[in-house]
Amino acid sequence: MFEEENEIEIKCPNCSPADETWHEILKPGQSPVAKCMDCGHVHSYRIPRVKMKTVKAIVSQMEDSVVMQTLLPEDERFFIDDEFVVEDMNTGDVVPIIITALECDDKRKPSAAVKDIDTIWGRAIDEVTVKVGIQRGETTESVETKVPGDFKFVVGQNIKLEGKDYPIISIKVRGGAFKSRDGDYVLAKKVKRIYAKKPYQGSRSRY
Numbered sequence: 711m712f713e714e715e716n717e718i719e720i721k722c723p724n725c726s727p728a729d730e731t732w733h734e735i736l737k738p739g740q741s742p743v744a745k746c747m748d749c750g751h752v753h754s755y756r757i758p759r760v761k762m763k764t765v766k767a768i769v770s771q772m773e774d775s776v777v778m779q780t781l782l783p784e785d786e787r788f789f790i791d792d793e794f795v796v797e798d799m800n801t802g803d804v805v806p807i808i809i810t811a812l813e814c815d816d817k818r819k820p821s822a823a824v825k826d827i828d829t830i831w832g833r834a835i836d837e838v839t840v841k842v843g844i845q846r847g848e849t850t851e852s853v854e855t856k857v858p859g860d861f862k863f864v865v866g867q868n869i870k871l872e873g874k875d876y877p878i879i880s881i882k883v884r885g886g887a888f889k890s891r892d893g894d895y896v897l898a899k900k901v902k903r904i905y906a907k908k909p910y911q912g913s914r915s916r917y
Contacts, residue, residue, distance in 0.1 A: 718744060724751035760785070763824050767796045769805055771834040778803070784825040788812060796832065806859070807832030808899060835859030835899035842869065842904045844876055859899035866892030869906055876906035 719730045725748050733744035736752065745752045761784040769776050778798040788794070792809045811831035812822045838859050844851045853871055868875035880890040882902040889896055 717747075718755075720744065720755050722746040722749065722751055723753055725749040761825075763827075764799065765824060765827055765830055767807075767830045767832060769796060769807055769832050769834050770810075771837075772839045778805070780830075782824045784823070786824045787821060788824070788827070788830065789821040793835065796830075805834050806836050808835055833899075838898050838901075840898055840901050840904060842871065842876075842906055844871070845879075845905065845907045847908075857898045859897065861898040862895045863898060863901060863904055864893065864895040865889055869904065871906075876908070878904055878906050880905045 716735050718733050718735055720733055721727055721730050722733070725731070725746060732747045733755075734747060735742065735744050737743040741754060742757065743752060743754050762781050763784045764779055765782055767778045767780050769778060778796055779800055780796050781799055788809055790809055790812065793806065794809070795804055795806050797804050809830060809832050811818050811829075812820070812827055813829040813831065814822050814826045815828065836859055837856055839854050839856050840863070842853050842855060844853060855869070855871060863869065863878060863881055865878050865881060868877055870876075880888055881894070881896045881904050882888055883896055884900055884902045
């Protein structure tokens with residue numbers, strides 16, 4: 711069942727008893743009445759009560775982690791790598807995350823319904839810290855930079871670090887894949903590591 715302002719998607723006993731269709735809400739409240747937009751039939755309907763569950767969420771950002779408590783519908787299902795927003799019941803803090811693990815009865819599963827989940831493990835993606843390896847001849851220097859999670863890093867373009875531009879030569883994606891062709895891009899929230907090289911004399915940032 712979906713609701714949108716003065717409309718709701720429910721089953722129509724006249725023309726669509728098996729599948730939900732859009733209705734105009736004529737009377738909200740405890741005894742709601744709606745009009746089917748397909749056939750014009752007016753009828754009452756029931757809004758099912760959704761059971762909610764408090765779930766612990768452990769959100770990490772580099773070395774730091776914070777424990778949050780969030781209220782979720784029991785019938786909602788999550789998968790590893792899903793993105794969703796955790797709202798802490800105690801502080802009101804809101805953090806967008808990527809799910810990295812789902813813990814159910816001391817076991818980790820690739821997917822689970824909220825009613826079975828004890829803990830959601832996630833990585834914050836509103837602002838992420840990206841590791842960059844800068845090649846200087848035979849040595850590689852490791853530095854870090856903070857950017858928004860949806861920031862695009864593009865192979866062949868420059869990344870600005872400490873006031874200097876470094877051409878990106880490849881990007882390691884979380885999960886093991888590499889991007890190394892000019893024009894390939896990866897969102898910061900999915901970057902494992904960026905490889906860049908010593909800047910060309912007089913190069914300019916393309917960001």
